[in-house]
Amino acid sequence: MNDHPSSPSPSRLQRPPIGVCLILAAAVISPAFAAISGADLHLGGIASDIQFGGFASQGYLKSSANDYLGNTSEGTFDFREYAVNTSYAAGKFRIGAQAFGQKLGDYGDDKIKLDWGMVDYQAAQWFGVRAGRVKMPRGLYNEALDVDSVRPFVLLPQSVYDNRLRDFNASFDGAMLYGNVSIGKAGSIDYRVFDGKKPMSVPSGANDYFNNDGAFRNINIKMDSVRGGTLFWNTPADGLRIGYSYNAFKDLYSERYASNLVGKGMPEAMLYFSKATPTYDRHLVSVEYIKGNWVLAAEAGREKAYYEIRLTLIGSHLVFYDSKSEYFYVSAARRINRWLELGAYYSHSFDRQTLIGPLLNPDMLKPDLKQGDFAVSAKFDVNDHLLVKIEGHYMDGAGKIFDTLAQPQPFAKRDTSWSMLAVKTTYSF
Numbered sequence: 001m002n003d004h005p006s007s008p009s010p011s012r013l014q015r016p017p018i019g020v021c022l023i024l025a026a027a028v029i030s031p032a033f034a035a036i037s038g039a040d041l042h043l044g045g046i047a048s049d050i051q052f053g054g055f056a057s058q059g060y061l062k063s064s065a066n067d068y069l070g071n072t073s074e075g076t077f078d079f080r081e082y083a084v085n086t087s088y089a090a091g092k093f094r095i096g097a098q099a100f101g102q103k104l105g106d107y108g109d110d111k112i113k114l115d116w117g118m119v120d121y122q123a124a125q126w127f128g129v130r131a132g133r134v135k136m137p138r139g140l141y142n143e144a145l146d147v148d149s150v151r152p153f154v155l156l157p158q159s160v161y162d163n164r165l166r167d168f169n170a171s172f173d174g175a176m177l178y179g180n181v182s183i184g185k186a187g188s189i190d191y192r193v194f195d196g197k198k199p200m201s202v203p204s205g206a207n208d209y210f211n212n213d214g215a216f217r218n219i220n221i222k223m224d225s226v227r228g229g230t231l232f233w234n235t236p237a238d239g240l241r242i243g244y245s246y247n248a249f250k251d252l253y254s255e256r257y258a259s260n261l262v263g264k265g266m267p268e269a270m271l272y273f274s275k276a277t278p279t280y281d282r283h284l285v286s287v288e289y290i291k292g293n294w295v296l297a298a299e300a301g302r303e304k305a306y307y308e309i310r311l312t313l314i315g316s317h318l319v320f321y322d323s324k325s326e327y328f329y330v331s332a333a334r335r336i337n338r339w340l341e342l343g344a345y346y347s348h349s350f351d352r353q354t355l356i357g358p359l360l361n362p363d364m365l366k367p368d369l370k371q372g373d374f375a376v377s378a379k380f381d382v383n384d385h386l387l388v389k390i391e392g393h394y395m396d397g398a399g400k401i402f403d404t405l406a407q408p409q410p411f412a413k414r415d416t417s418w419s420m421l422a423v424k425t426t427y428s429f
Helices: 018-037 163-169 205-210
Strands: 040-043 046-063 079-090 093-104 113-124 127-135 171-182 188-197 217-234 240-257 272-291 294-311 317-335 340-355 369-381 386-397 417-428
Touching (some): 093 163, 113 171, 163 205, 217 272
Antiparallel strands (some): 171 188, 369 386, 386 417
16 A cells, blocks of 8 residues: 555656756766866876866746747746867877757757867967867857856857857867967957858757748758958057957858748749858957956947848749848946856847848848847856856847747737846856
8 A cells, every 4th residue: 555645756756957967967077077187197108188177057047028049938947058078288289179068948959069179289379270170269258158157147148149059159160270479569469260161950040040031941051161260459458458350151051941831822832942142241349358357348240141032943033132230239247256246238239131132022021120138147156166147138129039930929029128037057177
């Protein structure tokens, strides 16, 4: 006889979010990684350092309206990231790699993949080369997206560092030249120049970003190459650096199936259509000033593309149009004491499409889209490895909302005045 008939079965017990489990696991295994990373491995009589590290984070997002970065209108724990990285250094050579997984709403699905993996040779301070899957240089923080401990923000300003585009912005397959060049009393210049391929996949935030003009089923996306670079001037003024970043993407192409038009007079042969641009250019200007416990930053950018939309099977033109995006943010952060850091920013984005060719359906062009984001943040450093962040957002506009089959959000039905709460805890080792 069962003495506890009211006890729930294991299958009915509520499971904690996977990110919490990962953080607990990281806390258990990190001492072992630390012991390994601090040890010298003697290979062939040559002492070489192999270092291990990583992190696991779990967050929660809740918005007063709209679904942004997932199913946020109902509140979601589908906001987590985790990674393990390792590096080996010998003289001027370095080899490193990171395995990474995430879940952000419909994106990531907790699949582990190679985030970056490269061979690095720095012949001198002014010249080095990296090859493999290389972190993409862009702006102030793109190469340090995973370093949660250095900033109070749960979400970096989304006008520049959109979390849904991490898989697109994080790295590329190719090579990069880099270095630091002294210019005497004028300071120094950090440069990076790169060229390579950009892997693309259908189940991704990048796919929805480039096809965010209707809730159609995306079936293919690809890109030929990406190239660009950054220049940063480390000025004579202590803590002040100014930079410029440029990215050029070539031959972006995607295909979609307009199944929602079945039965509305559109012939079956016309339900497949493609969207392509020969070039997609991004420009970004950056300024950062660090003074004592203060970090002040601002970035402003522009993106431009020329799109052609065609009926895939018969090759006829539907639309020719220019797409322009402009965005900026200003931010301030201050370390209050050992365990508390505060921050705030205002981020703004503006998107416009301009018709320059024949048009079959005017509804295929988006209206002008704007979104302002006022954010305030607090970071609590529990210890050297564990931190907790809490952040509040007020959104003026809804221009960065995605309209997808999974979450249809047509422009006319979006709330343009809304708020969002973001909470995140990260364990690093």
